[in-house]
Amino acid sequence: MGTHEGPGGHRVKLTHLHGERVDVAHGGVRLLSYVYAPEAAFEAPKPYLHPLATLSGGVVTDYRPNDHRWHKGIQLTASHLSGQNLWGGNSYVHGEGYLELPERVGSMTHEGFDEVRAQDGLAVLAERLTWRAHDGSAWADERRRVETAVPRRDPGAWHLTLSTSVTNLREEPLRFGSPTTEGRELAGYTGLFWRGPRAFRGGRILTADAEGPEVMGTQSQWLALSGEFDGVDGHATVVFAHAPENDHTGERGTHPAHWFVRNEPFAAVAPSWAFYDELVLAPGDTLIRRYRVVVADGRWERGDIATYLAEQPW
Template sequence: MPGATTRPPAVTIADVARAAGVSRATVSRVMNGRSTVDPAISARVQEAAIELSYRPSNVARSLSLGRTTTVALVVPDLGNPVFQQILSGVTSAAAEDGYRVLVADSAEDPGAEATLAREARARCDALILVSPRMPDATLDALLPDVAPAVVVNREVASAPSLVVDFAEAMIQVVEHLVEHGHRRIAYLSGPPASVSDVARRRGLDVCYERHPDLEIVELFSGSDIAAGHASAGAVLASRATGVVAFNDLVSFGLLAALNEAGVAVPGDISVCGFDDIELARYATPALTTVAVPQQDLGRHAWRELHTVIDNTAGAAESTRFGVHLEVRASTGPVPQTTVHATRSVPGTAAPVADVATADEQLPTWTLEHGVPVLRRTVDRVALSRYETGETMPTIHSPRPFLHPVHSLAGVPLTEAGPVDHRHHYGVSIAVPDVNGTSYWGGRTFVADVGPTLLPNHGRQTSTSTSIDPVSPNVLLDTVAWTDQHGEPVLEERRRIGARLLDDGWVLEWRSTLHAAHGPLEIRSPSTNGRPGAGYGGVFWRLPLTSTTRVLSAEGEGQDAAHGSTSPWVAFVQRHRDARGAERTTTTLLAQTSPARHWFLRSQEYPGACPALAWDAPLLVPDGGTVETGIVAAILDRELDADEAATLAAHLR
């Protein structure tokens, strides 16, 4: 037929045998890698195969060997990244032994699993069942029919099984929340047929026994993002301060819904997940979760299966995998929402907290699970925590910081890792440029280029944190500043004290920066060519609220305070908590000497610091020192400008 093409006939094993002058059986043995063929004959066969462009038939090879060199893997939901990672581990390990993997998805339907498994096994040499949802009796009846087989995330007696210790995982998660003061915790449960969900509940039972005052509210959820998103209303209605989700996907959905509702995580509620899938560290905020060895499960499952393929009489064994908790930014201390007794003080228009007696004037620092916590002496209410910052991402310039800082009525007045600036952390010393190293985090301003993410993020490390033995209201810390290469840049002596007022409390942060490793040149984006961006120093990041007013000696508003050397600035904020209650607070920040220019924001976000390098670099000679700090008064009421000025004068 004109224009028609004729496909050349396929080269067969007989063609190779004739060309090499050997039998078809010899060609088959060579193609299958058998070592019983003389090397010279094997080379002749391989040369003939290459010359003829011979490709062995997989079907013929399977018939010859009596196996397909293919195994099947059945999962409940291939859209779940955990099962994808297990599949990846199986596939890569099987490929090393010349096997391929056929995948089947049961779509979380326990009734379809057994039929699907049998059909898959009919096409393959063996089977891997991952997290099967079918009842025990159905699974026990299935396994002899599909042998050889291996089961992942389900312990069985008739086949090798790989089990993650989800009970211990749940214990680790709950203990983490309990250590942060949480006593009412919601558990968003998984699919009813999930055996790993049952194991998680066993962990909850252990936690109940350990902590009789613990309340755990169990809320049915599911296993995907939509389920987590839909659960937000029930979570908020439960009045839980911490949430443990069945897996990370459920956590993602919950985080999104809480963000849409204006609920701060972890300021209003802490959220934990399970599995530590790849996206968990990139969630908003980064997710605290249990790390499960997903790819290792897959690789180990293949090793077990490969053994039983070669020896189906091998004994069935159970292998247990441990887990560990990855603590990130989605969990924190329980929010303090207790309203304390108030009374009216003569000459004031608003009620203020009861005046403390002389013995109660000084809050005290205590070490709680290795973390310094500042508490009011009279009722042990937590006022702040001093975090090491060790788990902060490198691009955030890790550093010790105070967070949360609460008012006496429990209103949080700091923010850590907010959506607008992930590298803002409570109260900390954050400086964008010290000898070319960033201790601020995020992008660096580069002249003629603009904000640029550079690999120049340094680290501040606490080397000697202690509570003053004479004054337990004072925390002392020695902090080593190192550059991005780990080389020392400067040494800092830090003193953080606290005292009570009649209607609030005072936090005092004073630091001495010592040029112990050579001269220092402290700069800012302003000194590097960006006008007005002279930030860097003891920086206080406040939370976003419905209303924020700024007061200063120069007048009201951001424009009056920013760039001024006012002896004080004040943020008057109106807060609305997750339950709709409103409170008004004033955070008054007073300068220590020498007076510096204020870097201040209230419109884009609320935050301020006395700037170390406003419009010119700050030079510190080798061996020299520079002092910096801030004194803050924190009140559960609104101050006007005159009251703020009077109070500030008594703080310094």
């Protein structure tokens, strides 16, 4: 086990339980655990962030809920990848629904960390991973970076920035899809995925210019979901934002991202890589994405969100 702390009163504390997880804490509160020890094969083993908590300690993620055991906090996923399932659980097949097809379920294996450190109000993880098909063959190489930042000015929130670069190792294209690209309406989940706690069912969904479940499948620079805790008093808001270079509008002629979001029968958000159309990654090419996740105490309004995002440089 290793522990790193930044200097002074604005510090974050990072604790590495080697072979298992990395915890990041601030002010005596564990803000997150990054778990990289592999779990059940049918759940498509891969690293995940859980628990994720507000500065006051309210947990805003769920882990292995009884409806989807492979939902674990925040994960990077690939529900349909050239016929393989790096999402976990049953696989959607057009005309047949969800089927138990373990021969399709792959994994994202942790290969090592290049950086694990905490300095002042920032904690950094830089990780190498291999995306593997069910037979263990290496399909993609990933470089991932997770940064946890607590602002000096206390807005009642902190954020993490997740960056990923996925390089196709195969001699043929990697085809990223979703249940929607396979024929299921409004089920375009793939890529970064958050599963909210059970208490956040029915939570408020907000974007810069719309509100409610009807934002499913639309585009926006950011999306937020607010819910009220069980067990402790208060609300929390979780905001998901695209980095400026992401193709969230498609204006750069690249593959546009659309939001997958639900507040019933559970709370979930994904800035989908392949909502309506497949994303095709040629051999040797690299897919690069960067996201920010803001975890805030309270029920934030549009102005609160816009102010926080504007004050935190990328």
